[in-house]
Amino acid sequence: MTISTAPADSTILVLVDHTGGTVRPPVLELLTLARSIGRAEALWIGDGVEPVLDTLAAHGASTVHRAPADARGLVPTVAGTVAAVVERTGAQVVLLSSTFENKEIAARVALATQAALVVDAAGVERVEGRLVTTQAAFAGTWTLRGEVTTDRAVVAVKPNAVPALAVDGAARPDVVEHPAVPTQAGPDVTLVERVERAASGRPELGEAQAVVVGGRGTNGDFSAVEDLADALGAAVGATRVATDEGWIGHEAQIGQTGVTVSPRLYVGAGVSGAVHHRGGMQSSGTIVAVNSDPESPIFEIADYGIVGDLFTVLPQAAAEIRRLRG
């Protein structure tokens, strides 16, 4: 077994998630994190990297790699592209943000490049030359620190692991073009249809700094939840009960089978705090709960609990926040 003693100037490759030509916010956090463990380089798959070069550089990318995208964007193909760039650049660490698709990409890249794999990391650091990651486990009730025992690692990091910090006086990065990965003779999967979800106008749930969540207690009326979210500039989330009832789209579901969030502020309204739900939010910074039942389990994990009716507490809080901000 080799113990990773990668020097601090090793290449850290950050996979850039982008939609509509813009870089998704967690990528900037990953670049910040990358700089703390080595030399940050970015990988953009697809066209249209020119307009974002300055943003990537400002957050520490010294080089931007570009590779052509496959129209279907399927996991095995994207992973093949990333793995090829890893081999060509000799990158020792690959960082990407921990979404369901990226976790699969991470797994395949690690398989192809004999790298260690860590998903849902809440932190990455170098300790005496070794890569050490932090993860929450068992619905956020345990914290694990793990050491990478190979020379290479692929780490999928949860949003909000670190604040994104810009660097001073960044130069325009070098752009390195990579060839398309030949389509492997392999299983043939057809993309029959792909419907992009319209942007909600609110922050993305998985990336937001603040999230307001409605549960069964809303009884289908999310107006108070949305109003407080807008006063806070927060994303709107839901429990599975609320999404199953069709009160809000499935993409809003927080929990073990939905989105995992770790915002600075989580507000749960009419949410009981079932273990499946806690698994997706318990590592949040500050947890606020508004629930009419004082016995509700969510109060066991709330920093600030209010026993009360969400339909009176939330509008009052929203109005007061707007008033205080002028």
Add this chain to the structure above:
Amino acid sequence: MRIVVCVKHVPDLQAERAFTEQGWVDRTQGDGTLNELDENAVEAALAVAEELGGEVTVLTVGPQDAEDAVRRGLQMGADHAVHVLDDAIAGSDAFGTAAVLAAALRALAGQEPVDLVITGMAALDGLMSVVPTLVAAELGIAQLTLAAELTVTEGSVRVRRELDHATEVLEAPLPALVSVTDQSNQPRYPNFKGIMAARKKPVTTWSLDNLGVDPQRVGAAGARTRVVEATPRPPRENRVLVTDDGEAGVQLAAYLVENRLV
């Protein structure tokens, strides 16, 4: 149609869960169950077999207790069960687990072709959601993961999946691997008949040797990460619980401002 479902035995979510000193999931509590999300996988397989005809095999990799997971699958209605059991598997990471599952699937396919592999969307202990893609990669078959809806015909499979920013419909010829989400169906409860019938169904046990898997590749020996510390999260401090007296919303706003959360 021959379908194999991968099922995992995990500590009960509602019980006190813990790690051992080595940083492995503590499986000695004796209150393990079939991973809830794998019930959706078994249900999906049974529904396809009922519609198109065929057989369902449940497959698990894990310690002695893991037999309970395949037993539960048999009670739900699966026809056959395979348990890969070997001390060398302990401490496996996702690569080790996937390699063993892939070897077992190859062995099953060697007996009679496997058309479809179905898995759950995540094991509720590690919650990695990576074993399905790794198994598909090892076997070189198509992956259609996170299916919220599944349609299987004699020669192909179609899924609808809801991703962070889009909804997709994918189709592939068989054989293929599908992972299903908890949205895809409502798992059945084993009935009395199912429980009685399961008693008569044997569980085939295979060792790594039976599968020709190198023990060095799996288990703690083959793992690429090592847990150096596992600690229960300390309880949150300075917790406040108030009862609304008509001013709680105003107080909440003040608390958020004071803590720089707005």
